[in-house]
Amino acid sequence: MSGVPPLTRSGSPEQPGSGRTAVVTGASSGIGAATATRLAAEGFDVVLGARRMDRLSELAGSIGARALPLDITDAASVEAFAAALDRVDVLVNNAGGAFDANTVADADLDSWARTYEVNVLGTVRLTKALLPALVASGAGDVLFVSSTAGLVTYEGGSSYTAAKHGTHALVGALRLEMVDQPVRVIEIAPGMVHTEEFSLNRLRSQDRADAVYRGVREPLVADDVADCIAWAVTRPHHVNIDLMVVRPRAQAAQHKVHREDV
Known part of the structure; x- marks a missing residue:
């Protein structure tokens, strides 16, 4: 019956991720950490990848996952990461970020290069390295956490x-x-998500970062996006979620955000 979890031989419901290995990048904080936690709870064997091994190891210990160092902008790091994996059923390409809020006229080309290296080239590098394992799994998922910024531009x-x-x-x-x-091949495109580091890394000021969300009732949080990711990768494998756009109700469009008086 549709919607009923499969049963194990013991007659108890089987967890959706049971027996599957999920790799989550950028897993040391924010959406990556929330996704790793959720997938572990769904029964996946989770492998965490990020540069900050102190935070990564702490999270891995708390959710029963495996932590491996990973810098997707470094070819040797990606090669070593891929070589350490016995199997991959799910790849969540979450690592990324924004590093400035400049206009084109004031563009910092070093920041542009860093942004492109992390969000595009690094993602390609890791995806290419793990595609053979995803194919070999017989039922692989490669999921990209993109952004509504990939669908529309703004000043x-x-x-x-x-x-x-x-x-x-x-x-x-x-x-x-x-x-x-x-x-x-799945894409989840979040809109406004209030995480501890995204806006701070971009604006380099806690006051400016806080102002992004000021007056917005219930912006999305990392757990909301993790919920969408977990749902997408636990559908029957003939069902592909090509693109899911998810925003808080207060954000009708990239430029249209309702703010209450504070």
Whole structure:
């Protein structure tokens, strides 16, 4: 019956991720950490990848996961990470970020290069390395956490929107290329998500970062996005969630946000 979890031989419901290995990048904080926690609770064997091994190891210990160092911008790091994996059923490409809010006229090209390297080239690098394992699994999922910034542009977001448009294009091309393979290609595009580091890394000021969410009733949090990711990768494998756009109710569009008096 649709919607009823499969039963194990003992007659008890089987967890959706049972027996599957899920790799989550950028897992030391925010959406990555929340996703790793949720997938572990769903029964996945979770492998965490990020640069900050202190935070990663602490999280891995608390959820029963495996932590491995990973810098997706470094080819040797990606090669070592891939070599340490026995199998991969799910890859959650979450690592990314925004690093400035400059106009094009005031563009910092070093920041542009960093933004593109993390959000596009690094994502391609890791995806390429793990695709053979995803195909070999017989029912692989490669999921990209992109952004509504990959669907529309806005002032002061040129470097980030350009990079996330690149991510969105990557997803579309890969889905076409993998159509004859047992691998789903999924994109989750969040809008306004209040996490501890995203806006701070971009604006480099706690006051400016706080102002992004000021007056917004219930912006999304990392757990909301993790819930969407877990749902997408636990659908029957013939069901592909091509693109899920998820925003808080207070954000009707990228530029249309309702703010209450504070």
